[in-house]
Amino acid sequence: MLENPRLFLIQAAAMTVIAGAAGHAQTTTVEARWESEALPLLETYCYDCHGDGIKKGELAIDKFGSIAEMQQNREVWKRIRDHIKHRLMPPLDEDQPTVAEREKMLAWIDDAVFPVDPKNPDPGRVTLRRLNRVEYQNTLRDLLGTDVNVMDLIPPDDSGYGFDNIGDVLTLSPAHLERYLEAARVALDKTIKPGVMPPAETKTNGRDMKGDGNRSEEGHYLYMAGKAETIYRPLRPGKYRVTVRACGTLGGDGPPIMELLADGKKLHEWKVDAPMDRPKDYTHEIQIDGKDPLPIAVNFTNDFWDENHPDRSRRDRNLMVNSVTITGPLDGPPPQKPQSHRRIFTERKAGESDHAYALKVLGQFARKAFRRPIREGETERYLTLVDMAKDEGIEHGVRLALEAMLVSPSFLYREEPQPEPDNAKKIHLVDEHALATRLSYFFWSSMPDQRLMDLATRGELRKNLDGEIDRLITDKRSRQFVSNFTGQWLRLRDVPSSLPAKREFPDFNPRLRDSMRRETEMLFSHVIQQDLPMIRLLDADFTFVNEDLARHYDIPDVSGGDFRKVELKDSRRHGILGHGSVHLLTSYPLRTSPVLRGKYVLENLLDTAPPPPPPNIPQLEPPSKHGEQRSLREQLEKHREDPSCASCHALMDPIGFGMENFDASGAWRDQDGGKPIDASGELADGQKFHGVEELRKVLVQDHRSDFHRSVASKMLTYALGRGLDWYDKPALDKIVADTEAAGGSSRAMLRAMIDSVPFQYRRGDK
Incomplete structure (x- = not known):
């Protein structure tokens, strides 16, 4: 559990005093290491291109006159650090630092440019977040009790850091507001039936x-x-x-x-x-x-x-x-109002005035819609709208007020009230209603239910966090977490737009493609629901298939259209590296792409995004029956002769070669163009492998912590609605440590993420 919030703030204040006393000594130590450790290495391996008057790629490392200037340009130094860490620099045709020298440069950059104090963590600040259109539709469903499809009415959301729930990019234009208002009207038309109920x-x-x-x-x-x-x-x-x-x-x-x-x-x-x-x-x-x-x-x-x-x-x-x-029936008493209407218009007391009844209905609705207790006088202002429609009846007036509530900032945005919002040094625990909202939108992409709200109101949510996390995960609404998180982390949302060329793969069809997406979603869901180690996403010896997908994978004894769990006798298909969804996403219509496959594994599974390619680099030619007959591997090896391409491709291509036995449709093959496939590769750290089985073993055995960090990083980004920054390193370190201490448990990772300082706390802005 989290430390006592009061103690946390006392410690934070104490650390500020200590930091002031120790700051000079720390700075001196880092500056001394610059002269004795970092500068000599940078001069040896970097200044030929990025110093002494040369600034290749518009980068001159020697232009920074002090550590303070480096800290003011952290984005530049983040790129420098990434290039050193991932062996992208120096170029492969230049002298290379030893492993110890790389570690020494990285350690100095971390200590000088990205200093963090685990005892005095910075929780960061999340920009006020608008509900994206998936969250808006789900929230309407749970608030009103009716299923209404409003996705087509609302413009698509922008994405940032790979997700469409990032506060910085969820703007609200006049066009958005108009469409949200239209969606609210459509939803209320289905929910509320004012006046005499018409016949069915x-x-x-x-x-x-x-x-x-x-x-x-x-x-x-x-x-x-x-x-x-x-x-x-x-x-x-x-x-x-x-x-x-x-x-x-x-x-x-x-x-x-x-x-x-x-x-x-x-x-x-x-x-x-x-x-x-x-x-x-x-x-x-x-x-x-x-x-x-x-x-x-x-x-x-x-x-x-x-x-x-x-x-x-x-x-x-x-x-x-x-x-x-x-x-009909046209005769007899009118039918009863629907349940959705009655849950809003609760029983009216005898003698209760229109204003008193309207205020009661609006107050009950607002507390649910705004996901927090109502502030004094907040619902009274909506009575003006009720009065505007008083000639048509109280229900018409209340309905008009509800329209306004459904486009108000308190509904459209996830509010998190805080003291001193403009004070960057003010760190505080988010209140329990904000915590309930963070939990429900993380797991359900929707509003908190009544139990979460009741616990928050009584101040008992944090005391019952273990049980509530289990309840949220086992609830059917957690399918939203599976589809929305994996849809963006693993890019499964892009699967519907991936289709191999018909002339090369005549038996492939959209139904099979959709089954591949479902297979990956079901594996992720199973790992979370059964609290399996997160690494099982890479090495699971089972999967979920129907007859069509089993036939495509050459898995026997599966019939019918229903999906079922099957044990895999062949290790080729273990984990998501054996899933057709991944192969589709990383191929072109006519051929596979080792580059795309390697990039996919680096970005999504190891959190190691290679830089974008240099401009004006031509694409590889597709296979041809005429001209020079080179294999795809031979073409890429020729491509890597360009020094500007070699470093990045040395990271990506070997991983992609290890997956070359899967064709562009996800089917297994032993030959390509009549030639045996060479699925061997060597990673940048010198590890060699042959085929997807050995590649998987290398990732599982030697890069387990990298995988855990990657999943935790993506998950925390999705949960917080902001990109992670250098000051989030202590939080990520602790999530990974807690996960591995629990044997890699997926629930342990979720719990560690929810317990983390960025999820539980926030600070003011600068």
Whole structure:
């Protein structure tokens, strides 16, 4: 658990005093090491290109006259540090520092430019975050109790640091506000039914009706005598209105005749005079005496066809049934308001005034919508909107006020009140309502439920954090965490736009592609739900497949469209490196890409993003039956002869070569273009491997901490809604340490992340 928050602040203040006393000595030590350790190494290995008047790539290291200047340009020094750490610099054709010399340079940069004090951590500051459109839709669902699709109404969100919930990029333009208001109206239209409740209405589109003829998007087309039928389930005996939307073509001496049948008995008939391009409603009231399912049919009785008729427009008489709508019962008491309406408009006390009732309803709604206790006078101002619609009734007025609430900053933004927000030295524990919101939007991409809110109100959420984390994970709403986090961390959202070329992979189809995405999501979900070690994402000896995917993977004895867990006898498919989703994302339509595959592993699994390629570097040519016949590996080795390309490709290409046995569709192969595949590689640190099995073993055995740090870094970025910075290093170190102390447990990582200073605390801005 976290340390006592009061003690934390006392310690922070004490550390400030200590830092003031020890600052001079620390600075002297770092400056002395600059002269004795760092500068000689930089002069030896870096100044030929980045010093002594030379500034290749617009970088001159010797321009920094002091450590203070270096700290003012931390982004530059972050790139310098990354290039040294990942062996991108010096270039491979230059003298290379020893491992100890690299470590010495990195240690000095960390201590001088990125100094952190684990005993006095900086929790950082999250920009006030707007709900992104996924969070907005989910929050509407849980707040209103109705499923409303508003995704198409709201503009797509920008992304930052790989995620679309980053506060710095979630702007709010006038266009956004208009669309959010429209989405609120659509949602409230489905949720609230003001005034007298209209009779229930059941509509069946013609394309969904059974019977003769043909069905299309337009409806049910009867080109010969016959009927279109649906089954209606009445609420109770009574009078009902049947509305048939239909049109037709003239034939012979008149229009088509359309009969209305109930349980096979004719109740009414119409002459359908509406042309095909302008369908019309035909209405009739019927009496239904029971509650049993009732077949309702439309019967076309006067088919006509004469190809010799002198009037070409009257040679063929047909009927199109666009839809059948049944409304009722029309008699008796009006139906009860829906549950979604009643959960907002709670019971009204006898003698309670409109204003008092409206204030009670708005207060209850606002507390849920704003995800915190209501401030004094906050809901009273919405009564002005209630009064504007008082002539239409109290429900209309309250509905108007609710529209305003659903586009207010308190709903659209995740507020986290804090003392002294402009004081960068003021560090404080986020209150329990803000913590509840952080938890629910992390796991559910939605608002806190009633239990979280009640615990926060009583000040007991932190005391019950273990149980609540388990509850949030096991709740079905945690599927949002799986789909939204993995969709962006592992780029699974991009899978639908990945499709191998049909001429090269004729058997591949979109259904198989979607199954690949689901396989990876199900593996991640299983690891979290079962509290397996996080490293099982890389070495799991099981996976989740249906028949189509199993056939593509050559996994026997799987039938049917349902997904099931299968044990893998072949280690080729262990973990996500064996998943088709990864292979699709890292291939071109016609061929694989070792570069993309290596880059994917570095960025997403090892948190080692290589720099962007130099400008004007040509793409490799796709395979050709003509000209020089080089393998893809040979082309890349030729490409690496350029010194400006060699360092980065030395990081990426070997990893990609290890995965070359998977083609662009994710199927296994032993040859490419008639030649045996060489899946050997050597990492930048000298580790050699052959094939995906050995590559996986190297990652699992020798880069486990790198993988844990990468997952923790991505997860913390997603949870906080901000990019991580140099001062987050102590938090990441502790998350990784706690995870590994628990045997790599996925739940331990989640708990350590939630316990971390950045998740639990915040500070003011500068």
